[in-house]
Every structure is written in C-alpha cells, then in structure tokens.
Amino acid sequence: MAKELTSREDNYSQWYNDLVTKADLAENSAVRGCMVIKPYGYGIWERMQQALDKMFKDTGHENAYFPLFIPKSFFSKEASHVEGFAKECAVVTHYRLKNDPNGKGIVVDEDAKLEEELIVRPTSETIIWDTYRNWIQSYRDLPLLINQWANVVRWEMRTRLFLRTAEFLWQEGHTAHATKDEAIAEAEQMLRVYAEFAEEWMAVPVLRGVKSPNERFAGAIETYCIEALMQDGKALQAGTSHFLGQNFAKAFDVKFLNKENKLDFVWATSWGVSTRLMGALIMSHSDDNGLVVPPKLAPVQVVIVPIYKNDEQYERISERANEIKKALENKGIRVKYDGRTTQKPGYKFAEWELKGVPLRLAIGPRDLENNTVEVARRDTLEKESLLQQNLEQKVANLLEQIQKNLYQKALDFRNENTFKVDNWSDFKDRIEKGGFVMAHWDGTSETEQKIKEETKATIRLIPIEGYREEGNCIYSGKPSVQRVYFARAY
C-alpha cells in the first residue's frame, strides 16, 4: 500500500484523489469517466442507502424499477427537459456485433441498426411518466409515491471520482399528486428528508433553499436543494427535490378524474441524491491522515488491534479481544478484530486511520495485566487508556460523541466561512477566498450570468424562509428583498 497522502494544503484535489483510492473507496476503471466502487466504499454507500430507504418508506414511498433504456422520442416530449440533457446522453444505435471481415477483431453489425435509438437514462422522468399514464385514472390512484434505486449515465466532459462520474448510482423519487399544493408539500418534505439525512447520518450541515431559474432542473417549476460547504471553501450540491408542476403530465398525457368528475393533469415531483454524497462525506470530515467516517455510516465502527511479542501472547490477547468484540456486537456496534499476523501494529494503526474507522482499540500485554484497553478516536486523534469494565457503554458513548463532534466541527467551519458582503469589490475578494457569500441580488438571470462570468461564483440557493431584508444588488445596484447565497461550486 502506498503510504503518503498529499496534504490538503499542498494540493486539495490531489489530496481528494489520493484519499479516495488509498482508503480503498473507489478507483478509475478501464472505461473513461466510470469508476469502480470498491467494497469498503460500497459499504459506506450501502449504509447511506439503508438509512435513506427507511426514511423514504417512513414517508410513504415504495420502491420500483424502470428500464435503463429510454426511446429517443420520449425525450423530445418535454422541451426544456431535452434541452437540459441532450448534450450528455449515451445512445444505443445497434444491437449486434460481428467478426470483422478484415480479421481485425469485432465490429458493429451495420445490419443490426435499431429502428429507434435508445437513450441510456440520464434520469427517468420520461420513461416513468410514460408509464404513469396507464397507472393513473382517478384521484383514488393518487398520490403515487415511488422511488427507484438505479444507475444513470451523463456523458460528462470532465469527471472526478464520486463527485462527477459518467455513470453514477442514485435514487430518484417520482411522485404524482392530485393538487398543486400537495405536490409542493411533497417536494418540500423530501428536501427535509435529505437535510435530515445529511445532518444526522453524514454529520454534514446543509443549507436549504431553492435554485435560481438558471440553476433549476430541466423541466422543473421549482428546484429545492441542499448545499454543503467543503473544506476548500467550495460548495457542493448534495441533493435536489423538484416541483415539476404539470409539465410532465402534459407532455405524457397523464390525466385523472377528480372528485368533481372533471379531467385534470396530475401534479408531479422528482427528487434525488447520488453517490456524490460520498464526495460530500469525504470532503467534509477527512484530514491529512486520511478518511474520517461518521460512526453512523462506518462499515467498521471499532477496530481492535492486538499487540504481542510471541505466539503465546497472541493467543491470549486474541481471546480477550474476541470477547470484547462479542460484547460490543451485542450492543449493536460494528467491530472488526484485525488479527493479521502479517502486519505490524503501527502499519495497522496507519491503515485503519487512512480508512477512517471512528474508534481503534489496542490491546497488549500491559492491558492484559491491568485489565485496560487503549482507545484512540479518529476525529480528534486522542488516545486514552480505559478499564475494560463496562467497555460497551463507554464505546457506545464515544461513538455518539464522535458523530456529534464531526457535525459540530463541520458546522463551525461553515459558520466561519459564511460572509455577508455589500459591495462588488468585497464580493470578488471574498469569493476568491472561498466560502458562502450572502449578498443581495436583483433577481435577474442576466445579473446572475454576469457574476458567474466575472467570478465563477453561482447562486447556490435562495433561502426559503427566514428574514427578509431590503438591500441593493451587489452587481447592478437595483433593489433586492433578500440575500442569496453565492459560492464557487463543484
């Protein structure tokens, strides 16, 4: 295993890449822009899936699965939707290969051309709404609350592990409602679910709000979002929830009879989070020693490392370690006993630190003597010696503390890096240094565009609730009713 991690200060994006590969989360594959998610990384993703899936079910949703391929014609039915995705679609044009007549391997069989090309889904609104048409006739069929776990493909120009890959894993919820208010309530509810997940499970504090028209999802009336701040001062969109109005219902002719026996188009939402959350997790908590995983999502919450000088000691320590492991597991804690005899303790310490395991227990001859165990916290890197009595409770408490501490640290960081700015030169200066900048904006796309061109900063979100404040646009000087959050983003 390669040892040294590039430091964040030396080269932040190199640090990120090193970390993802060295902590065994993922690696680049033979296919450009597509990654291989390794077992350890996938283990974290599975934890995320489980927690989210439960939250979706608790809010009344069911899982289903729709096809990977979408007929090309479906895409042209919702105008702004095509426009948003057309430039990054993978297209299936043929269904057969044959041996090259010139003997150069295998080639596409031109005779096997599809009548209608198939698009590899970049998102599933179109195929799902085409299906919903047959599922919905009456208000009694509503609401329809469905989620799917899937992979999607967006042919991105430049990719980065987890943050932007050509293929990524996600969930997409697609709901249909009888009224506008109900659909809006659904979109807002799912945003709350995402925010709660980010904060309570990932320990990543997020801002909630809506996107400006420029940044809105293709085909949406309103896009709600959560935004997190990464350690390098750039913002990351961590989840979105869209109120789609009747756009897709009209495009796919999904009508229902309401209680008054009148035909109406249904109201829609869609919402999703992706493996990008892995990127948010990594960049929120990790340090120059490697990954830091919040206990609630850690595949391994506690690792036990034995320290010994001979076989006899190894046997005795292993026995004790396995007893402790069992006791912890009985309390629902995920424990790994690293009894490898092929690596030295120092090596194991470094390796588990790199992988971000929240707590490490070391047991050596001294601990056997004294009935103690050395406990090391990944978040603070502090070590202390604890008596083995009632260790389960102490460990459980520590895990809880670590979870809270990670959230608090990330929150403090965000607060320290959120600034109110009231004039253009301060704005440019502040954006250059990173962080969220709260500033007045005149509400026009033109201004937003100009600001983006001149500073690379975008409006990350417009707060939904909270205080209103009169002011003047940072760029145009025109009147504004509230501050919005600007940042450079991933």
Next chain:
RNA sequence: CGGGGCAUAGCGUAGUCCGGUUAGCGCGCCUGCUUUGGGAGCAGGAGGUCGCAGGUUCGAAUCCUGCUGCCCCGACCA
C-alpha cells in the same frame, strides 16, 4: 469540442534531445531469519511485447509517419 502535456513492471519514475551489450531506481510483491505499544531491519528472489501499427538503420525505448488512450486547463454538469 478548443489549448497544452504524457504514455517504460501492480504503482511512481530514470533513460529519449545526442540510436550501441543483460532498460536502471523507489514502493509494492515472494522466500528466509530477526522483529511487533505508530507505516520494521537484513539477505536473497520474481516481475518489462518500453501504448499500438508501419518506416529508417548493421542495430530503435531513443529518429520519422500514422493511430489509440490518458491527464491538465477552458466551455458543460448531480
């Protein structure tokens, strides 16, 4: 898709300008001994169609032509 760069062992690289024996080094890997409370030491060993296809030459990692792939910077994006 524009601009720049790179391609040599699993990874990172030297050698390429100026052609010349068995292509060198570090990490990792294998074997043995000594080690084990923060990434061990010593000794021995395995591993290479030098991205691909042509060409020049007595001789090509090195020179020429064509191709392919990747990386970085822009425009695009969850």
